[in-house]
Amino acid sequence: MTTLPELRDALGPNAWLDEAIERIRRHPAALAGLFPAAGRRCGRVPLPGLPGWTSDEAARVLMLAEAPAEVEPTYRYGDGDEKRAVLKALPLVAAGDTAVALLADALRTNDPRLVAAALGPYAVHLDQAAWRQGLLKCVFMGVPLAAVHGVRERADAELAEMLSAFAKERTAAGREVPADARELLDQLMGA
Amino acid sequence: MRIFDPHIHMTSRTTDDYERMAAAGVRAVVEPAFWLGQPRTGPESFTDYFDSLVGWEPFRAGQFGIRHHATIALNPKEANDPRCRPVLDLLPRYLAKDGVVAVGEIGYDSMTPEEDEAFATQLALAVEHELPALVHTPHRDKARGADRSIAVVKESGIDPSRVVLDHLNELTVAPALDAGVWAGFSIYPDTKMSPARMVKILHEYGLERILINSAADWGRSDPLLTARTAEAMLDGGFTSDDVDQVLWRNPVEFYGASGRLDLSDVSVDATFAGNSIQRGGS
Ligand SMILES: [Zn+2]
Numbered sequence: 001m002t003t004l005p006e007l008r009d010a011l012g013p014n015a016w017l018d019e020a021i022e023r024i025r026r027h028p029a030a031l032a033g034l035f036p037a038a039g040r041r042c043g044r045v046p047l048p049g050l051p052g053w054t055s056d057e058a059a060r061v062l063m064l065a066e067a068p069a070e071v072e073p074t075y076r077y078g079d080g081d082e083k084r085a086v087l088k089a090l091p092l093v094a095a096g097d098t099a100v101a102l103l104a105d106a107l108r109t110n111d112p113r114l115v116a117a118a119l120g121p122y123a124v125h126l127d128q129a130a131w132r133q134g135l136l137k138c139v140f141m142g143v144p145l146a147a148v149h150g151v152r153e154r155a156d157a158e159l160a161e162m163l164s165a166f167a168k169e170r171t172a173a174g175r176e177v178p179a180d181a182r183e184l185l186d187q188l189m190g191a
Numbered sequence: 192m193r194i195f196d197p198h199i200h201m202t203s204r205t206t207d208d209y210e211r212m213a214a215a216g217v218r219a220v221v222e223p224a225f226w227l228g229q230p231r232t233g234p235e236s237f238t239d240y241f242d243s244l245v246g247w248e249p250f251r252a253g254q255f256g257i258r259h260h261a262t263i264a265l266n267p268k269e270a271n272d273p274r275c276r277p278v279l280d281l282l283p284r285y286l287a288k289d290g291v292v293a294v295g296e297i298g299y300d301s302m303t304p305e306e307d308e309a310f311a312t313q314l315a316l317a318v319e320h321e322l323p324a325l326v327h328t329p330h331r332d333k334a335r336g337a338d339r340s341i342a343v344v345k346e347s348g349i350d351p352s353r354v355v356l357d358h359l360n361e362l363t364v365a366p367a368l369d370a371g372v373w374a375g376f377s378i379y380p381d382t383k384m385s386p387a388r389m390v391k392i393l394h395e396y397g398l399e400r401i402l403i404n405s406a407a408d409w410g411r412s413d414p415l416l417t418a419r420t421a422e423a424m425l426d427g428g429f430t431s432d433d434v435d436q437v438l439w440r441n442p443v444e445f446y447g448a449s450g451r452l453d454l455s456d457v458s459v460d461a462t463f464a465g466n467s468i469q470r471g472g473s
Contacts, residue, residue, distance in 0.1 A: 036287040040451065077238070077284045079245040111250050 001121050002050060004065055004092055007058040010047040017042060017059050021066055028067035035063055035074055036082060044081075052147075053088075060085035065093045075102050080111055087117035097125035107134045112141045119148040132159045139166065145180040152187075160188035192216040192434065194417050197442035198223055198325070198357060198375065198404035201248055201259065202240075208407070208414045209255040215418040219454060221446060222248060223262040223296045223325050226269055228409050234278040237265070245290045258454055260446065262295035262325050263288075270309035271301070279312060286320040292449040293317070295325025296357070299336045302329065307343070314347035323353040323448050325375075328363065330383075337363040341370045353448050355402055358383055364396055373445055377406035378416040386416065386423035393424065398436050402445060 011017065020034045020041075039056040047053045064074060064086065071094060075086040087106055090099050103126055106118035118126075119134050126134070131154060138148060145151055163185040167177045194217045201209075201222050212220075222244055224237075231237060244261040252259035263285040269275045285291060294317040299306050317324040326344065329336035337356060344354050356367045357375030360383065367374045376384050376392070389403060407414040421434045446452050 032284055033287050036284075036289060039289050077242075077281075079242075079288050079290060080250060081289065083246070109247075111247070 001091060002053065004062060006050065007047075007053065007061055010050045010053070011042065011055060011058050011062075014042060014059075017062065020059075020063060024063055024066040028070055031063060031067045031070045031074060032077070035060055035085075036079070038063065038085075039081060056081065057085045057088055061089040061092060064089045068093045068095070071099055072102070075105075080113060084113050084117045087114065087122070088120060090122035091120065094122065100125045104130065107137065110141075112138075112143045115141060116143045116147040121149045123149060128154075128156070128158075132156075132162060135159065136162055136166065139163070139178060139181045142178065145184060151184065155184060155188055157188070160185060163188070192418070192421055192431070192438075193218050194421065194438045195219040195221075195442040196404050196414070196417050197221050197355075197402045197446065198377065198406050199414060200225060200406070200408035201252065202227075202243065203409040204407060204414055206251075206255075209252065209257060212414050213255045213257055215415050217257060217414075217417065219258040219260070219442075220252065221260045221262060221292060221442070223293075224264050224266065225296050225327070225408070226266045230272070231269060232272070232274050234275065234281060237275065237278040238281060241285050245285065245288045249290055260290050260292045260452065261288075262293040263291050264295050264297045264313050264325075265309055266296055267298050267300040267306045267309065267327065267329075271303055271305045276305075276309070279309065282313070282316060283320070286316060286322060289451055289453070291322070292446040292451050293323040293325045294320070296327040297324060298327040298340050299329045300327075302332070302336060302339065310340075310343055311347060314344065314349055317353070318347070318349050321450070323355070323445060324349060326354060326356050326372075328356055328358050330358070333358075333360065334362055337366060341366060341372065344372060345370070352400075355445060357402075357404075358406070360384060361388070361392065364392060368396060368400060373400045373402055373441075375402040375404060377404050378420050379406070380411055380413050380416070386420040389420050390423045390427040390429075393429070393437070394427070398433055398441070400441070401437055402442055403437055 023030045038059040042059040043055045045055050047055055047058055075083055078086060103118040103123060106114040115137055123131060135148060163181060167185060170177045196217055199220050199222060224244060241263055249259040263282060265278050294313050297310050297313045314324055326340050328340060340356060344351060351371035355373035355375045358377045359367055359374050364374050376389055378384050378386060378389060403417060403420055405414050405416040417438060421438055424434050
């Protein structure tokens with residue numbers, strides 16, 4: 001799993017971020033104004049060497065790490081990109097399973113970027129039924145299963161049954177079954 | 192033709208509208224926070240609405256290749272309800288967002304003391320957050336409402352070139368332009384302003400500091416009236432460069448003053464990590 005020092009290194013020198021982090025350390029409430037500005041100040045570009053991370057997300061995770069008590073309101077008042085950054089921060093900043101309700105919230109949305117981010121490493125705290133529903137929702141929304149953390153380890157017989165029913169429905173309707181879902185199903189069925 | 196609709200309430204529109212708008216050349220919109228048909232009764236229903244304006248609606252628009260931005264404010268009508276006013280304290284959180292390019296719609300509905308206070312407070316927020324301001328002028332008693340709005344704008348100390356006075360007509364355009372603010376026109380099927388009348392106004396007052404919108408909302412309205420006005424301009428002797436100035440470059444200049452306008456290419460399909468998303472039955 002990606003660590004905070006790795007995120008900081010990948011961002012390179014950034015005086016705005018250093019000062020923002022310092023301000024948040026002294027006054028956690030400053031996060032409310034600084035967290036949304038990260039995209040404008042640190043860009044929104046993919047980070048070299050850290051696949052799946054962008055510069056704004058990394059900056060936001062580093063800021064949130066200085067004010068872990070602000071996780072809930074930061075998510076509550078976040079726009080799409082901010083919510084996604086909070087979800088990606090959870091395994092690095094949240095204590096135990098205290099923030100699992102945020103995953104449930106994200107899984108209720110219809111935004112594939114949030115649904116996918118809810119199924120990152122922190123989803124170990126999600127119960128199995130919710131995780132299966134989340135994974136099936138990804139298949140429905142066309143989110144590549146490669147974006148879901150630890151699919152192979154967690155997929156079980158119940159999920160196989162759900163995927164099999166989904167594949168039958170799609171086939172009956174003359175619609176395609178996404179290749180990665182088909183592959184996972186075949187693997188679970190021991191084909 | 193590329194069209195930027197600087198004032199349209201997409202929350203009230205269907206995906207068919209998004210499709211037709213994209214086909215007509217609409218590539219960017221600004222959705223101001225305003226009242227819905229049903230009055231709200233507390234701050235939480237505002238924040239859910241604001242969340243939609245900075246979260247769900249931009250996502251929906253993106254699926255049709257349309258870039259969506261928002262303006263955030265407590266609208267004048269609901270500023271009169273003491274149960275709603277606490278939302279003023281929550282506005283700074285939203286005014287910090289990437290997708291928020293102005294404070295608005297503020298201004299007057301019935302010109303009450305409560306509206307005076309909310310208007311002045313929110314103009315101050317615009318100055319503090321270095322954002323432009325979108326000012327709605329009242330539909331009843333419009334001329335006096337526009338004059339009084341101009342006076343409040345002057346008193347606030349905000350740079351008038353960062354303010355648009357919207358829903359203007361033949362009688363209110365001159366005072367607005369004279370005051371140095373932008374003049375906004377909402378083109379409606381049969382009420383506030385029509386494409387033909389708009390073309391006349393453009394001939395008389397020129398193309399500078401003019402914004403044209405469809406304002407399409409939950410009332411009888413048409414999200415394609417920006418395109419219809421562009422056609423009426425061409426028929427009325429304006430060039431396609433004139434159309435581009437009024438329907439693209441002007442709104443880009445006005446909202447660009449926020450420093451937050453993002454018009455980098457929007458692909459036709461929403462993408463996830465470079466992969467095209469099909470709309471699922473989720
Ligand atoms: Zn409006």
